[in-house]
Amino acid sequence: MSFLTIFYACLFYAAAAVMAVGLALKIAEYARTPAPLKIPTTPAPATRAGVVGRMAREVVLFESLFRANKWIWLFGWILHVALALVLVRHLRYFVEPVWAVVEIAQPFGVYAGFAMLAGLAGLWARRFLVERVRYISTISDHLMLALLAAIAASGLAMKYVAHTDIVAVKAFMLGLMVLDWQPLPADPVLLVHLALVSLLMAVFPVSKLLHAPGVFFSPTRNQADDSRERRHVTA
């Protein structure tokens, strides 16, 4: 067993643990914190079912963002849809036999890799070109884009420039999940790719990536407009 394999195995366990525990704690914190008053923002649905619909449109279509700014919506939506497709494509490294849906997604997943880069480029360009967005951008905003772009670029590099032994990578991943460690190929691009993904997982619960769980707990979006009909009280 090479040092490299052991190092990356430990890295992945650590990153996954930080992400899972960190997110669980954050979500528990959001769930436990009371929402003392009814503050839904118009257009607020009157029923719980309506709220589910509104949240679905918000999460899938980025409805509010679409109303706010078409450019941010375009780049942001492309990035997120592409990211979702890429994640589905990557499931092939974690399940055996590979599910049909994952198989269908394979070719789309490759295009999505490019789309993801395009979306990131658009969002990043705004951070330089739009004065207002430049003003509000922090170093971490740039670093997050850099991290995602580097992950996408290193992934695409393995597809088009420097192939790695994906059969061995899959064996490594499957092994990780059953505590049966298999050797990881020592290709530099792969190592960079996996290290960056671990970093992304580790920073998830302590960064602005918290917008992902956060949106579901946002009272202006998840409350129904029924304050006169139903008395809202929290402990």
Added chain:
Amino acid sequence: MATSTVQAPPLKEYPVIPILAPGSMAASKPYAASEKMNEALGFPGKLVDQWREKAIGKMGELLRGNRGLRVFLDACVHCGACTDKCHYFLGTGDPKNMPVARQDLFRKVYRRYFTLGGKLFPKLVGAEDLTESVLEDWTKYFNQCSECRRCSVYCPYGIDTAEITMAAKEVMDSIGVGQKYTNEIIGKVHRIGNNLGLPGPALKNTLETMEEDVKEESGLDVRFPLDEKGAEVLVVTPSADFFAEPHVFSLIGYAKVFHAAGIRWTLSSYASEAANFGVFIGNQEQMRLIAARVREAALDLGVKRIVVGECGHAWRVAYSFWNTLIGPFDFLDSRYPVPQHICELTYDLIQRGAVSFDREKNDAHVVTFHDSCNVARGSGMGGIPRGQFIIPRAVVRAACNHFHDMAPETIHEHTFCCGGGGGLLTDELLDLRVKGALPRMEALKRVVDEHGVNFMATICAICKAQFAKVLPYYNFDMGMIGGVHQLVGNAIRLGRND
């Protein structure tokens, strides 16, 4: 009045997102509340010792008690969707008036003391210690937010800057840095019962004078009852309705509606205020105390219904918060919504044919309707989707022949604040108020030019007072602003019910 000059920006044909003008509003700051004003509300009189530690402690308390605040502080990704949505930014160009930048004044402190990234790598994530200069920025820029929530309509995570502004004001009040205008007024409500500090006997006189005036004008005994036990309806309205123009014309309008419909109603000298500035300072206990007067008055007078007059934030507090703060209302008639808005009441009577109008009496008015932010984005009406947009317009149209809406991107939930909400309706902030009115003035100018609009109706006392003050800076007549029930009062048919 502050030393700064008041300057209205030029009205452009099409709205333009301004170029950043850093620091351009750094001089705009409200007067500090006196020790007495702060202490009257249970806040420390002046800046406490170890204010930093106490402020951080208060932040922690608020974070534990308010899920929205926690989520809003964590979730922002600095996407920029909100950056061109605030009327104060559009009117001033000061980058700290971009909603996200305003939030970041608070968020950077949250990050520094409450997040791992901010504790370890403050520079990287834009975290900052709570210093005197940060506190100074808070007193300025959290008093340049009217809590209108326009930005929250557009935020992909629904982040509501108003909640953050309220939290910042809560923290400031808790360390003795109160704002004069709001805290003084809340004290008056506790002491006297209304924002204007109008005591019961003065109120009685005012109402009697109104009865006489209406009698002179119409020859009818339209009543303005005060503290009448056994009335069916308690009307709670902003105290400006008793006193200021054009507000009083709406009160006359309500009285005429009740007269025409034959409903027994009353005002209360104890709950002589619909406004609730507790919401402006984000203090739920103050909000509850102010609202509790209404519940007490309703119980004391034995009314069956509570109706709220034309006041934007009051309607948000009543519609969205009363049930939580002072409910349940099981002692009231459950066939009517509790509380009910005066526009809902009038609309209902129109639908049932119980009131009717001579519309031509309003023919001198070419009317548009300004959606007030709290009504538009924080409440509803009629139990129907978008009722808060439909119902006031339906009432206006029932009473007038000439009506034109302003541009769609400036009305309904997209409406622009008048520039005076959120506890900023004070003279030392006039420059900010004038500049903040710019987007609304631009939209108004277009309907004035295209349709000859000469009357902007609204259902908010703050909007009325604010526009009456700032319209002249944009070369409009201050008489252009008025209430929906002012128009109702002009045209409603009185006399015997037939």
